[in-house]
Amino acid sequence: xxxxxxxxxxxxxxxxxxxxxxxxxxxxxxxxxxxxxxxxxxxxxxxxxxxxxxxxxxxxxxxxxxxxxxxxxxxxxxxxxxxxxxxxxxxxxxxxxxxxxxxxxxxxxxxxxxxxxxxxxxxxxxxxxxxxxxxxxxxxxxx
Amino acid sequence: xxxxxxxxxxxxxxxxxxxxxxxxxxxxxxxxxxxxxxxxxxxxxxxxxxxxxxxxxxxxxxxxxxxxxxxxxxxxxxxxxxxxxxxxxxxxxxxxxxxxxxxxxxxxxxxxxxxxxxxxxxxxxxxxxxxxxxxxxxxxxxx
DNA sequence: CTGCATCCACCGGGATACTG
DNA sequence: CAGTATCCCGGTGGATGCAG
Numbered sequence: 584x585x586x587x588x589x590x591x592x593x594x595x596x597x598x599x600x601x602x603x604x605x606x607x608x609x610x611x612x613x614x615x616x617x618x619x620x621x622x623x624x625x626x627x628x629x630x631x632x633x634x635x636x637x638x639x640x641x642x643x644x645x646x647x648x649x650x651x652x653x654x655x656x657x658x659x660x661x662x663x664x665x666x667x668x669x670x671x672x673x674x675x676x677x678x679x680x681x682x683x684x685x686x687x688x689x690x691x692x693x694x695x696x697x698x699x700x701x702x703x704x705x706x707x708x709x710x711x712x713x714x715x716x717x718x719x720x721x722x723x724x725x726x
Numbered sequence: 727x728x729x730x731x732x733x734x735x736x737x738x739x740x741x742x743x744x745x746x747x748x749x750x751x752x753x754x755x756x757x758x759x760x761x762x763x764x765x766x767x768x769x770x771x772x773x774x775x776x777x778x779x780x781x782x783x784x785x786x787x788x789x790x791x792x793x794x795x796x797x798x799x800x801x802x803x804x805x806x807x808x809x810x811x812x813x814x815x816x817x818x819x820x821x822x823x824x825x826x827x828x829x830x831x832x833x834x835x836x837x838x839x840x841x842x843x844x845x846x847x848x849x850x851x852x853x854x855x856x857x858x859x860x861x862x863x864x865x866x867x868x869x
Numbered sequence: 870c871t872g873c874a875t876c877c878a879c880c881g882g883g884a885t886a887c888t889g
Numbered sequence: 890c891a892g893t894a895t896c897c898c899g900g901t902g903g904a905t906g907c908a909g
Binding site for chain 2: 870871872873874
Binding site: 604608612620623624655679698 | 745746747748749750751752753754755757758759762763765766767798799800801802822825826828829830832833834835836837838840841843844846847848850851
């Protein structure tokens, strides 16, 4: 028995491999910082445009508008306009949008739990860098 | 009864708001498509550089190298070099890296389950766009 | 085979100014 | 208040070439 070299657990292989391809588009849509921030803000209930803007602080009008619009397109956020003067617009998570909070929480847990480990790993890596840097393999002269 | 307008569930408010800030750095690191693809590929066991490259197909050397290096920095992937000729390098998920699969799965589930809903929402939105487009509010003339 | 270095095109996103 | 339109810069990432 035993073949040449391919130890793939074929059972799960395609699952994990193909599986991750499916996450990409979703991740591209909902994975950027502004989207996460906006969804996070709206998770407390409906909000007006400027409320969100002030809450997030650092986001540009442009990005807020774009983010909200794309969220609306994807059916994650609903937009309600009151044609009063001055105008008022409320944004609110849809059921779909709220359902997104679940995986987001999962990510959040992981982040909180493992952030320290990652930072530690970074520093450790930096040190190793320096050490091996002494006998660094330099092909071309540093300019 | 009923007050003016602020229905905030203050209990969870800061949690959700502050909470999402913590996810940002993590998301920035592990949230891009290449990282996800690489982690997904490695979830089946250790792999060599070119194995990954061929498996992912579409990734440039540059991006693969950069992604792997940053993953190594963060302690998510371990790198083992065999100074043979030709050289051989194995990449493998660390425990930390494997732990990442959990939230990734969560995201994957959500993606698979709600992708259709999002697509549907998109098309619906496109239609509404057209309709309201007739009485579109155009301030400046389109050049 | 594994990987760095360089050049370069693209566009994400900030600042600003203007409209309804 | 709630956006829209424009300019513009920095970073992301692809293609190529070269070295251990």
